Amino acid sequence: MKKFLLGTVALLAFAAPAAAADLAARPYTQAAPMFAAIYDWSGFYIGANGGWGSSHMCWDFLPVAGGVTPEGCHDATGATAGGQLGMRWQSSAWVFGLEAQGNWSDLKGNNVSLAFPALQNQTRIDAFGLFTGQIGYAANNALFYLKGGAAVVSDHFRIRLAATQVEVANTGDDARWGGTVGVGLEYGFAPNWSAAIEYDHLFLQDRTVHFFNNGVLGIATTPFGADRIRQDVDLVTVRVNYRWGGPIISKY
Numbered sequence: 001m002k003k004f005l006l007g008t009v010a011l012l013a014f015a016a017p018a019a020a021a022d023l024a025a026r027p028y029t030q031a032a033p034m035f036a037a038i039y040d041w042s043g044f045y046i047g048a049n050g051g052w053g054s055s056h057m058c059w060d061f062l063p064v065a066g067g068v069t070p071e072g073c074h075d076a077t078g079a080t081a082g083g084q085l086g087m088r089w090q091s092s093a094w095v096f097g098l099e100a101q102g103n104w105s106d107l108k109g110n111n112v113s114l115a116f117p118a119l120q121n122q123t124r125i126d127a128f129g130l131f132t133g134q135i136g137y138a139a140n141n142a143l144f145y146l147k148g149g150a151a152v153v154s155d156h157f158r159i160r161l162a163a164t165q166v167e168v169a170n171t172g173d174d175a176r177w178g179g180t181v182g183v184g185l186e187y188g189f190a191p192n193w194s195a196a197i198e199y200d201h202l203f204l205q206d207r208t209v210h211f212f213n214n215g216v217l218g219i220a221t222t223p224f225g226a227d228r229i230r231q232d233v234d235l236v237t238v239r240v241n242y243r244w245g246g247p248i249i250s251k252y
Contacts, residue, residue, distance in 0.1 A: 039141035039188050041088050041095045043246025049198075050081040051237030053107050055153075057123045058230040061115050062208065069115045071227065076109030076123040080235065088134070088246075095143060097134035103127065107233075112162050120162040121227075126173075127154040128233070130180055130200065141188035143196075151180040151202045153233065157209055159224070169211040169224035176231065178204035186241075194241045202233035 058073040082103030088095055107125040129152045136145030153176050159169040180203070186196035211224040 039138070039191075040090055040246050041136075041138055041143055041188075041243075042090045043243045044085075044087045045194075045241040045243040046083070046085050047239055047241035048081075048083050049101070049103070049237040049239040050079070051235065053078065053080045053105055053125070053233060053235045055107050055109070055123065055125055055231060055233040057109065059113070059121050060228045060230075061113075062226045062228055068228065071113040071115050071121060072111045074109040074111035074121070074123065076107040076125055078106040078108055080105040080107070080128075080237065084239065084241070086134075088243075090138065090246075093138050095134070095136040095138050095145065097136070097145075099130070099132050099134060099147070101130040101132075103129070110160075118162055119168070120160045120165075122158040122160060124156045124158075125153055125233070126156065128152065128202070130182075130202075132180065132182070136186075141194075143186040143188075143194075145184050145186065147180075147182045147184065147200075149180060150177065151204070151233075152177050153202065153204065153231075155231070157211070157227075157229065159211060167214060169213045171209045171211055174207075174209055176204050176207055178202055182235075184239075186239075192243050194243065196239040196241070198235075198237050198239060200233075200235040200237075202235070204231040204233065206230050 055076040057076060059071040061069040061071050063069060080103045082101060084099055084101040086097055086099030088097035104127055105125050110120050110122040113119045113121055132147040132149035134145050134147045136143050155174045155176055157171040158167055160167050180200055182198055182200035184196050184198035186194050188194040206228055208226055208228050210226045213224045
């Protein structure tokens, strides 16, 4: 019996390593996938902007007897700064929005009148506003968008003596409405913050403005004449926006 038991134990001792070698290797288990955060542009936003603008102005004198006398053109250029308030909503990669923007500006320019060389025509734009809709395409936190809508500018026109720069007539503030189109590229650098660069073109209709002399050449408020002034504006601005009310969506 002892010999039988010792033989059995020896057999099991030799068989165990062979059985262990035949066991299947431990299967590889893939780590659980990580969630990727996808930037969502939905929500309200408020921001600030600053940049440069140029307005092309062409003046035509309108004689009382009729007809048109060209006086030449000039560009009114300068800096601009302001703010914007808007909202966006995103559907798949498409982004839609509405925005109101108001800016102070210091766009100035002049030219000597071709019709009256003793006089200099001057333009100043001291403010403008844009009211636009947007459509854009988002690649995660990068957004390319187009915009369009209504524009209004605050113009001030003056006539000075070319030799001495003495003002002889002006129009006061003149609000002019028109349309605008623009394009922008915006980048979300934090969950609620984004920065953009934007170009806008303002189409402003021809407008007849009436000048009144300021007392230098006669009695104050005496009509001085009328000009038809054609105008458009180009703007390039850098913008920073803070957004709230829109979720950050996570998906595989």
